[in-house]
Amino acid sequence: MxxxxxxxxxxxxxxxxxxxxxxxxxxxxxxxxxxxxxxxxxxxxxxxxxxxxxxxxxxxxxxxxxxxxxxxxxxxxxxxxxxxxxxxxxxxxxxxxxxxxxxxxxxxxxxxxxxxxxxxxxxxxxxxxxxxxxxxxxxxxxxxxxxxxxxxxxxxxxxxxxxxxxxxxIPEVEEKFGVPPEKVGDVLALMGDSVDNIPGIYGVGPKTATKLIQDYGDLAGALDAAAGMKTSKLKERLIEQREMAELSRVLVTLKxxxxxxxxxxxxLLDGVPPEPLAAFLETHGFSSLLRRLGAGSGSPDRPNDLNPAKKANVGANAAAGSSQPVPDQRVPEMPAIDRSAYICVTDMATLEQWIERAFALREVAVDTETSALDAMQAQLVGISLGLGPNDACYIPLAHGGHDLLSDKPQQIDRAAALAALKPLLESDAVIKIGQNIKYDLNVLARYGVDIAPVDDTMIISFDLDAGRSLDGIGGGHGMDELSVRHLGHTPLTFKEVCGTGKKAISFGEVPLDRATQYAAEDADVTWRLYQHLKPRLVTEGGTRIYERVDRPLIPVVAGMEREGIKVDRASLAKLSKEFAAEIGSLEKQIHTIADCEFTIGSPKQLGDVLFEKMGYKGGRKGKSGQYSTDQAMLEKLDEQGAPIATKVLEWRQLSKLKSTYTDALQAAINPATGRVHTSYSLVGAQTGRLSSTDPNLQNIPIRTALGRQIRESFVAEPGNVLLAADYSQIELRLAAHMADVPALKDAFAAGQDIHSRTAEELFGTVDRETRAQAKTINFAILYGISRWGLAGRLGVEPDQAQAMIDTYFQRFPGIQRYIVATLETVREKGYSETLFGRKTWFPRINSKNPNERQGSERAAINAPIQGTSADIIKRAMVRMLPALREASLGHVRMLLQVHDELVFELPEGDVEAAKPVIESVMANAARPAIILDVPLGIEIGSGPSWGAAH
DNA sequence: GATGTCACG
DNA sequence: GACGTACGTGACATCA
CATH class of the missing domain: 3.40.50.1010 (5'-nuclease)
Incomplete structure (x- = not known):
């Protein structure tokens, strides 16, 4: 070069x-x-x-x-x-x-x-x-x-x-001025410039000026020659305005x-760092450039891509009824999967070759094989790498039965292999592609390897196709499903390799040839899926949400999962014991009232007892022909004066709390860390919310005094406290912004109680009763309203409910417009969008089945609001730890997310310093991409337990 | 595995 | 004029 x-x-x-x-x-x-x-x-x-x-x-x-x-x-x-x-x-x-x-x-x-x-x-x-x-x-x-x-x-x-x-x-300049570049100043001095107000010679334009310079060489020559010219207007002007021309020559001369x-x-131009550029592009809605930034290349921009309202619907099927992802033609043809091509790497030299090639290719599919499903407990058994179609390997690290030491197959020492792989897995220059790579992140983090940077085919699929499923075709984002959908290939299943039920073996016991076929195929499939899905982010407008929200969230959530949260086993055990005693007592009372022994936990038996044996009035339900015995029904019976109903309700509550919480949470304590580690799914909710499993820590009781005791069993380590920060009424605030409702925006701006303000607008008076009704209506609006649903909740006639809805629409103009506009867009495009561009598909929005269709409509009204809220808290989570670190609050740990709440554990002495940082990050999380018309209110509390922090 | 119920936002 | 009623989740017990 x-x-x-x-x-x-x-x-x-x-x-x-x-x-x-x-x-x-x-x-x-x-x-x-x-x-x-x-x-x-x-x-x-x-x-x-x-x-x-x-x-x-x-x-x-x-x-x-x-x-x-x-x-x-x-x-x-x-x-x-x-x-x-x-x-x-x-x-x-x-x-x-x-x-x-x-x-x-x-x-x-x-x-x-x-x-x-x-x-x-x-x-x-x-x-x-x-x-x-x-x-x-x-x-x-x-x-x-x-x-x-x-x-x-x-x-x-x-x-x-x-x-x-x-x-x-030079040729172009000569063509324009008729003189070489160094004479351009002379021409300009003669002709002047009306824009810059350079006088020149009045009456001399480009043509005359050029001719004069061509004839006389330069400005001075032309001016000197004027005296000898034949009488003309031009001669007069050249003599009269000589000074002006000379002044002009000075003015046009460059210093x-x-x-x-x-x-x-x-x-020196040394590449463009993507970070400040991405922020700038996002701020100004230059989404097509932003997508190209994410993709590295792409089709030329059209300026009208700028306006989100006009965003091109490239690559998406407009007809919602046929909204299956189309096969992507731009993906080069790949050879069929050939499991016999996979390599089992059992010596260091071969491993080094794979690592070297991965560095050269700058992207590698990675998959870890482990002894169990729980990333916090599983032992690493092997790692597979994928570098191209059928170009994949499996590196066994801990195969062989525990009691058959002599039969242990030849394999690289785990520590040595990890030491060799660590620079690759941690290199900024190599993207690690995974299918649910958060799992691999957590497993390998326990072995001292921090994988970065990452891409995740599961999350890319989610950001492209959330909600997209039709009859008989799954809409999930699991690898086997994606492989069938996009590659037309059914991979080996875990069951086929490890067996099922009692005969199941752990992956470490699978023979190496079989293990290689399974594990390397996963890396191969992941690599191929990436080739299919990644370009679609660009053409279908998914880059913004993937690059700016979901991808950066992966390591953040992984970190939260590894932190876990401490629960007080003794206090849970105590509660379990108390609940058990009370459950036993209630059971006896219920059997006495019913005058027979039956399984209270069986809705079928309970229904028969209540409505057949005891003769209470109630309706059948659903296809199963079973009596409904849910809370609403039991409360009705209670009002009718059925003492058994109250007892059953109490029994149900205690059974629920005991089985789902006080018993299950004790069992969930990780023996190694002494804490409870949930697993968050980033693709669990179609709207973009996270979900929490094993155990679910997003539904820990709080609404009843009895349940709240369980929340009080979530505690901080000695010297620390738990801090809970909630977005207050975030979905209503977003509705006010997105539907552009002046009265609601005013109320939030003024810090008013929003349900009271609603009551004021609807009923003209605020008391406990009207506020409660207004609250119900506010939620009804967020969830997609029907007169029957509202009537049921409020205990009024559908006509009355309709009247309230009408008044609501009238008092809060914008809401109805939002609903109509949202539904129109979803019907036409097949998906809804959040303020940050997250799509949710509604394939049944035009269904002929009214039940299905209206269900989709309600979900579609809610999805942009719930999804925008999810986007906002995710953005806050991504920024939170860096912001705290910058404020010298590196000891603050983020533990839990509960949709509109973040829970932290921190030294008691850091609380006052941390509060404003946390509040600021959360309150400003929509910026700079979106400037909301309403403030985002944050409520923060802290205390020795999660219960006390509220 | 489906169903009903109920915990949360 | 009908859906048989609000949006989004996950866990547990029962029962086929």
């Missing part, structure tokens, strides 16, 4: 005026006009892409006009005096030009009292003096004087008009000896 330096000098100020007039008046999510900024950004993008290309820039700087005053005004006050002020919607874009430049990590030069042209001339001269080539990115005719000029060591100057994509060299504010070497 040539080491010839090539400096690009971008005439930023001139560019945005042109971009402003050429591009449509786009605005960013905040409403700020950004059309010219968008044009400017795409131009920088293109220039930066030329880095490393032949004759592309090695150095680059943007030069801007700092002020309207320069030395030219001192010699000629009228200079640029008749310029109209910039258009109103261009003004706010000037500072954004600097932001954009900073976002690209490019130097931006501007100096008081100097025009951009002078700085450009000075830099160009300095660079050519060092033998560099220079390209001036501009189409300003004044700068054409510089073209072609060479320094002593041979550097050349040309210009680049990025809008016309045209190079301007080439300015002090250089930054040395040339500082302009």
């Amino acid at each position: 040539s080491d010839k330096k090539h400096l690009y000098l971008v005439d930023g100020s001139a560019y945005i005026f042109r971009a402003y007039h050429r591009l449509p008046p786009l605005t960013n999510p905040e409403g700020t006009p950004v059309g010219a900024v968008y044009g400017y950004t795409t131009m920088l993008w293109k220039l930066a892409e030329d880095l490393d290309k032949a004759n592309g820039p090695t150095h680059l700087a943007v030069i801007l006009d700092k002020s309207s005053h320069s030395f030219r005004n001192d010699i000629y006050p009228e200079y640029k005096a008749n310029r109209p002020p910039p258009p109103e919607d261009l003004l706010p874009q000037f500072p954004l030009i600097r932001d954009a430049t900073r976002a690209f990590s490019l130097p931006c030069i501007e100096e008081q009292g100097l025009e951009a042209d002078d700085l450009i001339a000075s830099y160009a001269r300095a660079a050519t003096a060092r033998g560099w080539d220079v390209t001036i990115v501009s189409s300003d005719k004044d700068l054409m004087q510089l073209v072609g000029r060479c320094g002593e060591t041979g550097g050349c100057i040309d210009m680049l008009d990025t809008m016309k994509n045209a190079r301007i060299g 080439e000896d300015c002090d250089l504010p930054l040395p040339l070497d500082d302009f």
Whole structure:
């Protein structure tokens, strides 16, 4: 490669005026006009892409006009005096030009009292003096004087008009002016410039000026020759206005000896760091560029991609009824899966070769095989790597029966293999692709390996296809399902390899040939899925949510799972005992009242006892023909004066608390850590919420005094406290913003109690009763309302419920509009979207079955709100630990997420310092991508237990 | 494995 | 004019 330096000098100020007039008046999510900024950004993008290309820039700087005053005004006050002020919607874009430049990590030069042209001339001269080539990115005719000029060591100057994509060299300048570049100043001095208010000779335009310079050599020659010309208007003017022409010559001459504010070497172009750029693109809604940033390459942008409302629906099937993902044609043909091609790596030299190839390819599919499902307890048994179709291996590390030491197959020592793999798995330069890689993250973290950076096919699938399923075709994101759906291939199942039920063996006992087929196939399939799914993020608009929300969340959630939370086993045991006694007593009482012994926990038997034997009135239900015995029904019976109903309700509550919580949580304590480690699913809820399993720590009781005792068993380590931070009414706040409801927005802005305000609007009066009704209605709105549903909840007639709904729509204009608009979009496109661009598909939205259809409609009304809330808390989680660390609060640990709440454990002494940091991160989590019309209220409490922290 | 119930946001 | 009623989850017990 040539080491010839090539400096690009971008005439930023001139560019945005042109971009402003050429591009449509786009605005960013905040409403700020950004059309010219968008044009400017795409131009920088293109220039930066030329880095490393032949004759592309090695150095680059943007030069801007700092002020309207320069030395030219001192010699000629009228200079640029008749310029109209910039258009109103261009003004706010000037500072954004600097932001954009900073976002690209490019130097931006501007100096008081100097025009951009002078700085450009000075830099160009300095660079050519060092033998560099220079390209001036501009189409300003004044700068054409510089073209072609060479320094002593041979550097050349040309210009680049990025809008016309045209190079301007000496021939182009001569074509335009009829003279070589060094005479352009003479022509300009004669013809003047009405835009800059350079006088020139009145009546002399480009044609005459060119002719005069061609005929007489230069300005002085032309002016001197005037005396000898034959009498004419031109002769008169040349003589009369000689001074003006000479002044003009000075004005158009570029000052080439300015002090250089930054040395040339500082302009070295060394790639564009993605981080500040991504934030900038996101802030201004430049989503197509953002997608390209995520993808590394992509199709050219169209400016109308900017407006989210007009976002192109590329690659998505518009008809919701047929919204199965289409096979992706751009994925190159791959050979069929061939399990016999997989390698079993049992010696260090071969392992080193795989590692070396992975480094070279910069992306590797990784899968760990373990002895159990629980990432916090499982032993690592082997690792598989995938580098291409059928190019996969399995590295067994702990195979062989525990009691058959002599039969242990040949394999690399686990510690040695991990030591060799660690640099690869932790290298910034190599993407580790996994299917649910959070699991592998947690397993390997326990062996001292912190996998990063990662991509996850399961989560990519979720971000593309959440909710997309049809009859008989699963909508899940598990590997076997994805493999069938996208690759048409059914992988070996775990059951086929390890057996099932009592005969099941652990993976470490599987013979190596069989283990290799299974494990390497997983890596192969994961690698292939990645080739299919990753490009779809770009074409289907999933990059924003994947790159900015879900992908960065993976290591954060993995960390939370590894932290776990301490539960007080003794107090849970005590509760279990108390509950057991009470359950036994209730059981006897119930059997006495019923006058027979039956299984209370069996809804079937209970229904028969209540409605057949005891003769209470109630309805059958569902296809099973079984009596309903749920809480609502038992409460009705209780009102009818059925003493058994209350007892059953109490029994149910205690049984639930004991089996699901006080017993199960004790069993869930990890013997090694002494804490409870849940597992969060990032693809569990179609709306984008997390879900929690094994155990579920997102449904720990709080609503009743009895249940709250369980929450009090979640405690901090000695010297520490638990801190709980909740978003207050976040979904209603988002509804107020998204549906643009003035009354609700006012109420939140003023910090009013939102249900009281609703009661005031609906009923004109606030008391306990109307507030409770208003609260019910508020939730009904969020969940997609029906008059029957509301009537059922409020205990009124459907007509009355409808009247309340009508009043609600009237008092809160915007809500109905939101509902109608949301449903229209979902019917047309097949999916809903959150404020951050997360899609949820509703394949049954146009179903002929009214039950199905209306169910989808209610879910579709709710999904953007619930999903936006999920996006916001996820963004907060991603930022939380870095923010705390920056505030020297590195000992604060984030433990749990419960949809609108985060739970932390921290030293008691850190509480007061941590509160404002946590509050700020949560309250500002939507920014800068979205500026909400309502504040996000945060409630924070702390105490020795989770219960006490509320 | 399906069903009913109930814990949470 | 009908759905048989609110959105989103996961765990447990019972029963076929």
